[in-house]
Amino acid sequence: xxxxxxxxxxxxxxxxxxxxxxxxxxxxxxxxxxxxxxxxxxxxxxxxxxxxxxxxxxxxxxxxxxxxxxxxxxxxxxxxxxxxxxxxxxxxxxxxxxxxxxxxxxxxxxxxxxxxxxxxxxxxxxxxxxxxxxxxxxxxxxxxxxxxxxxxxxxxxxxxxx
Numbered sequence: 001x002x003x004x005x006x007x008x009x010x011x012x013x014x015x016x017x018x019x020x021x022x023x024x025x026x027x028x029x030x031x032x033x034x035x036x037x038x039x040x041x042x043x044x045x046x047x048x049x050x051x052x053x054x055x056x057x058x059x060x061x062x063x064x065x066x067x068x069x070x071x072x073x074x075x076x077x078x079x080x081x082x083x084x085x086x087x088x089x090x091x092x093x094x095x096x097x098x099x100x101x102x103x104x105x106x107x108x109x110x111x112x113x114x115x116x117x118x119x120x121x122x123x124x125x126x127x128x129x130x131x132x133x134x135x136x137x138x139x140x141x142x143x144x145x146x147x148x149x150x151x152x153x154x155x156x157x158x159x160x161x162x
Contacts, residue, residue, distance in 0.1 A: 004043065004044060004045065004158075004159060005104075005158045005159070006045065006102055006103060006104045006122065006158075007045065007046060007098045007099075007102040007103070008045070008046045008047075008048060008072075008092065008093060008096055008098040008102065008103040008104070009040060009045050009046070009047050009048070009103075009104050009106060009155070010047075010048045010049065010050050010088075010089060010092055010103060010104070010105045010106065010121075011047065011048070011049050011050075011106045011107070012049075012050065012051055012105075012106065012107035012108060012109070012112050012129075013049055013051040013053050013058060013061070014051065014052075014053065014129075014130075015107075015108035015109065015126070015128075015129025015130040016106055016107050016108045016112075016126050016129055017029055017030065017033050017049075018030065018033070018061065020130070027060070027061040027064040027065050028065075029065060030128070030147075030148045031148060032147075032148035032149050032152060033148055035152065036148060036151065036152040036155070037067070037070045038070075039152065039155075039156065040155060041070055043155075043159050046072045046096050046098060047070055047071050047072060048071055048072055048073045048074060048075070048092045048096065049062075049071055049074040049075070050074075050075045050083070050088040050089060050092060050105065050112075050115070051074070051075070051076055051077070052076070052077045052082065052083065052111075053076055053077075054076060054078055055076045055078060055079060058074060058076055062074075072096050073092055073095050073096055075088040075091055075092055082111075083109075083111035083112060083114065083115045084110075084111045084112075084113075084114025084115045084117075084118055085115065085118065086115055086118040086119030086120075086121075088115065089103060089105060089115055089116065089119035089121050090119060093119075093121070100119055100120045100121045101120065101121070101122075103119075103121040103122065104116070104121060104122040104123065104124055104142070105119075105121050105122070105123050105124070106123075106124045106125075106126065106151070107123070107124075107125065107126065107129075108125070108126045108127075108128070108129020108130050108131060108136075109129070109130050109131050109136075110131060110135060110136065110138075110139060112125075113125060113136060113139035113141060114139065116141075117139065122141075122142050123139060123140075123141040123142065124141050124142055124143050124144075124145070124151070124154070125137065125139070125141040125143070125144040125145070126144070126145050126146075126148075126151060127144050127145065127146045128145070128146060128147050128148070133146065
């Protein structure tokens with residue numbers, strides 16, 4: 001069995017890895033996200049995305065940012081049930097052969113937190129996205145990061161104490 005605290009890290013896209021587009025869609029990541037993804041893959045984690053974005057929008061963003069090699073699988077709301085329904089996490093964990101107890105959902109909304117709870121997975125909140133920290137902490141996530149650097153450091157620390 002893996003000594004890592006999780007085997008699968010599922011990220012929401014907008015508000016967690018990338019800012020929400022304002023006027024025109026120009027795919028960018030929050031500062032520090034690329035380095036975090038590099039480190040997580042190097043540590044042996046499987047990474048996935050569960051998002052409300054369309055399939056076309058997610059594929060376009062991943063391709064434009066050259067991120068396809070980082071993600072083992074992705075799910076969009078148009079292919080599954082919308083958050084907080086747990087279907088996207090069920091589908092990703094099943095497709096990647098990972099137990100839900102070894103899966104963590106990282107997101108910026110109560111829908112992300114609710115999806116994790118409903119699926120029996122762990123939740124990590126990011127307070128730099130759409131919804132504020134107090135609202136997210138009501139769902140009792142394992143951690144609430146105020147920026148990508150904190151999220152990155154938390155995953156590295158979790159890796160070192162496992």
